Amino acid sequence: MSAPLLQLTEVTKSFGGIHALSAVTSGVPEGKIVGIIGPNGAGKTTLFNVITGAYRADSGAVRLNGAALNGLPSHRIAREGIARTFQNIRLFPSMTVWEHLLVVQPHGEAWWRRLLPVGWGDPAAQVRAEEVMEFFGLTDLRDRPAKSLPYGLQRRVEMARALTARPKLLLLDEPVAGMNHDEAEEVRQLMLKLRATGLTILLIEHDMNFVMRLCDYLYVLDFGVLIAEGTPSEVRTNSRVLDAYLGKDE
């Protein structure tokens, strides 16, 4: 296997005296679905925030395809090819589903064309938005305000928004939280289809059944420290992971 798409080296982040992340080193290989699991407060979302530039790491390096991302503002990191969703859904309240997909199109268009009504602009942008909308089954909802949709569909809009920009790496923060079994299964199928197109996915999830059946590789965080990694079956039987989740026998 060649160098991973995303490489984290000794990433450390503290808030005051709390070590949210202690020297985390991990890699996400291209075309794989990698999961991060761990108890609440383990630093999973902090890790996402460091990768996407919402927080700045105290030390350590984040590299995408070998290029350092540390210190770049978050919009530059997004344009380098990292898109994300949020644990607490963050859609734009004033926008319809369709508008969510138009607003994040990659910037290739001439500036004056971006000032014209969307219908007169770059047709490629609209084709892409249609494509993603279709993929997530949102076509019939295109003109609905995204915030008015049921929770599960809002999560889909968020994923669709992230995907429209054609990222290399998709970060999903609890993609099936609050979904029932059938909805989660649908999302799992979508993820597998995305992997088949060559997309790399890094996700945080508490639903162990979902994680174990979807991910190719897992990292386990506990109190900001990487305590285990491996394939789902390796992690499932790792004693340190069981201790972290269930508590240690004294």
Add this chain to the structure above:
Amino acid sequence: MSTYYASLFAEAGILLLGALSVYIILATGQLSLGNAAFMAIGAYLSSYLTVVVGMPVTAALIVSAIAAGIIGVIVGFPALRLKGIYLAMATLGFGEMIRSFFINFPAMGGSGGFHGMAHISVGYIWAWAGGILVVLIVVERSRVWLEMQAVHDDETAAGLVGLNTVAIKVSAFGIGAAVAAVSGGLFAHHHVYIEPANFGFERSIDFVLATILGGSTLGLGSLIGAILLVFLPEFLRPIADWRLAAFGTLLILVLLVRRQGIVDRTLLRGLTFRKAAS
């Protein structure tokens, strides 16, 4: 048209541009309470250019708009580190700063004011106001506007999906400043006399009021707000001394019933639907 109504229409056109200048900045989620300052810059600079330099008024307006736009961007960078009420306070301070600058600027008449401008027609004022409104209504349907809306709705999320939020906010500030400057230039050449007191805090508040009252989610809202703000007190004249109180009451009522202002997208869609059905 009587000169009385003509002058009301001229005021409405000038106020429309002021309201739009607030609206453009508000579209990215920033509240500016200092746009009268940009109006003052436009008024003084364009008057200087037509009276002293001898430039035609259209050229003077364009130059003033560009100059105010650049000042807007320069002010925008530090100001946009502030959010919400703190930004509002900072812009308010900027407004007072510019007003007192002109009071103490003898080259342009200081507190005594400046005159000598050639009078412009109502039609000329509305050519500018209408033109800028139409351009804005077109841009409201564009990708750039969606990006501004994204910054307005959730700045952090907008950044994380790849939008350069600083550039978007600073540009909006610059464009807003330029539009306010055009409003000021038209004001100066309509009244043919300007003094610093014309561009005080109340002027900035008028702009914000027109935007909020008419509808702060559409450029068309500023048009409705500006017309109401100028004409309503006139129509209320029969109740004499009570008209401003009545006007204030109406304003509060509208905002209680329709917080988004008189027009919004839903209303507009409803109207076009009905038209299509009939």
